[in-house]
Amino acid sequence: MSDDRENWLKPILEPLRSVMRELLIASLFINLMALAVPIFVMQVYDRVIGHNGLATLQGLTIGVALLLGFDWVIRTSRGRIMQTMALRIDVDVGTRLFDKMTHLPLRSLESRPASFWQTLFRDVDTIRNTVSGATAILLTDLPFVFIFLGVIFVIGRPLALVFVVLLAAFALLAWASGRSVSEATGKEKNVQTGRDALIAEIIAGRATVKAVALDGALRPLWEERQADAIEQSIRRGATADGFVNLGQTLTMLGSVALTTVGALFIIDHELSMGALIACNMLSGRLYGPINQLVGAWKGFSSFRQSVDRLGDVFAESEERRDSGLRRERPTGRIVLENVTFAYDPASPPAARIERLEIRPGGLTAILGRNGSGKTTLLKILLGLYPPAEGRVLLDGADIAQFTRTELAGWIGYVPQECVLFNATIRDNIAYGAPGCDDEAILAAARTAGVHHYIVDLPDGYATPIGEAGSRLSAGQRQRIAIARALIGDPPVLLLDEPSASLDRQAEEELRATLAELGQSRTVVIVTHSPVLLPICRDVVVLDKGAITAAGPAAETLNRLFGPRPAPSPAGLHISVGGAT
Incomplete structure (x- = not known):
């Protein structure tokens, strides 16, 4: 050793x-x-x-x-x-x-x-x-x-x-x-780790395994790893x-x-x-x-x-624990300068952005084909993925000098797959700001548009949501995740495909919620929804990690996809072509 x-x-x-x-x-x-x-x-x-x-x-x-x-x-x-x-x-x-x-x-x-x-x-x-x-x-x-x-x-x-x-x-x-x-114990441990990793994946995706009947395809793989584990255990x-x-x-x-x-x-x-x-x-x-x-x-x-x-x-390096700079609540102006990020040093960069400025207030939409780097860009903005080159500025200050706790307090984040914990609704919202009072929880739930759903439940905010929120609908989980992101009143809110699992009515309700949030916050959303795009002030289009177009939504979308039709009562419907 x-x-x-x-x-x-x-x-x-x-x-x-x-x-x-x-x-x-x-x-x-x-x-x-x-x-x-x-x-x-x-x-x-x-x-x-x-x-x-x-x-x-x-x-x-x-x-x-x-x-x-x-x-x-x-x-x-x-x-x-x-x-x-x-x-x-x-x-x-x-x-x-x-x-x-x-x-x-x-x-x-x-x-x-x-x-x-x-x-x-x-x-x-x-x-x-x-x-x-x-x-x-x-x-x-x-x-x-x-x-x-x-x-x-x-x-x-x-x-x-x-x-x-x-x-x-x-x-x-x-x-x-x-x-x-x-020596025998080391070999046994290695094969057991591989078997346990497969079991963890099967359990995590158990709904898909049952729905698509993947047991027949996964059984030979499990039997192979289980046989290796048994063999090494017998040898040891x-x-x-x-x-x-x-x-x-x-x-x-x-x-x-x-x-x-x-x-x-x-x-x-x-x-x-x-x-x-x-x-x-x-x-x-x-x-x-x-x-x-x-x-x-x-x-x-x-x-x-x-x-x-x-x-x-x-021994691995970790994120900053002590802030290098103390500052007041930012306004939400974000600037990326010469940012390059790659998942692997041997692979091509997943993001190459010379300059991108997101103005404070209003909604900014990020468009692009699958794999174009939209989610990666959100994580760079949040500081989850530090760039290999360049910097991300929040109100002129490099976010690399702030702690994860400070950035989470300033930048709310709602991923595409909302992760909730097996606790009550109140606890899941409060996790966004430990120690917050009930008034802050109610305010966040109302702002996220989920309060009226919660009060109709038998136990209200004390309702257990089950593992990963299994007792709630997709829309309710999405709204609770938004409330959790808003509990600390962050000036910036990032949302990744927030309407992907919502029906039309829920999507229109979300549009009204985001429009209200955009009046006091910088909201950045990854979306191609024809319901949400009309309320966006700016649009950023990505292709292979690089910006191909950026600017005011009306001008940029018109240049990319042609003139937009007039909005209908149900919301504006536009085609974004291959940008899906």
Whole structure:
């Protein structure tokens, strides 16, 4: 593991040093008290049974009972120490990961599937369980193996060589299993990630899968990935089980060897019966941690992979957290100067704009064929996609020097696919400005034209909307998303195809809403709707990421598509040709 990937974890573990010292002290006492039972058995065999020492037996029994009670207290205390460590690691790592994700640029989030980000939070669980679980206890017990080895040298010196040989054999086995199991675990994790990514896509698009009956087409792909995952899991399991079984066999061989050699020394009167039995009991404490280490390598490997994966994410550059300039609420004048943006350095630019000025107030429509860069332009205006070259100015100030929170407060955004959360209507609107009062929520809902829909619901603003707003119509979801964008009273509002999923009546209601919003805000909409275009003051036409026409709507549309017919009572209907 590289130092760069480990560095993020050190500041989190550093405050836990005192807790770790307490853990080591508790483990020391627990391991020392583990000597009580073998020594008790040895004394009973050597001093009680052979000499009818009932008084000695009584004293030994009372003493070992007191030690066992103290052992229970220490083990309980160690358990609480481990819970404290788990809680602090969960809070520190989980909070840091959430903060990092929310401050990563949108392109970084889009570059990986949703299943990857879900895996990161499972990695937090892996790190917590490793640092504060059974694995941590195993690591704290390992150093005390030498204490047991020293006691064996004292009470059963003739058997010391047997223990040293067996200890070296267990250490070699643990080293070999670590290399093999780590490699197998890495391969298993990779194929499982691919399978989980496919499952996440199927679940996200479950309505389409059912509607188009895609199960037949997706089943072979899932079976292939599932088969790969099962195969790698079997290989990893076979590798791990092989080493575990070998360790158990070595344990039994060690017991046989120890008993055989001990019997020879007893016959030669160089070892007592009690010492042999005690050494046999201590052998379990001696080999146990190392034998557990053989089976624990999967956990260690997963821990290293989790630390590496989180380290890669934590090392990525993030959006600005502190504003480089303090300013009042802007008027909404936006200027793009020599802006170039590409999704991939090797691909052609998705946007090439020498200059574009969007005047404050009124509505500006963005037109263009599919793939012409309309949505990309909106995200550039919002600062979600920082340009590789050039700059975006808001009232003369480069938006790159403002934080995401400030830009979100000044520029409201309604994407084409409105994402709502499984909460109440009130909560979904309030997410746009955490801490806002009910008056601000009502004002935003009225401005977005959704208040009269909400009050007709049985629970009003307290109505749960279901996952992704599944209990609402497309038009209601669109209006709630607009209300959420308006809750902070932003001077700029960006909307991507706001009428794409609306019927004619809802579209005409939206037109009236946008016309009212345009009187006090700069509204930029991606649309080809003949209902919405007549209320637009300016029009920008894109083709392959470049501006082919821009200016007042009447003049630009007339030049592109010819004279427009007079509006009908239902709204003006114009043809925009291939600009769809």
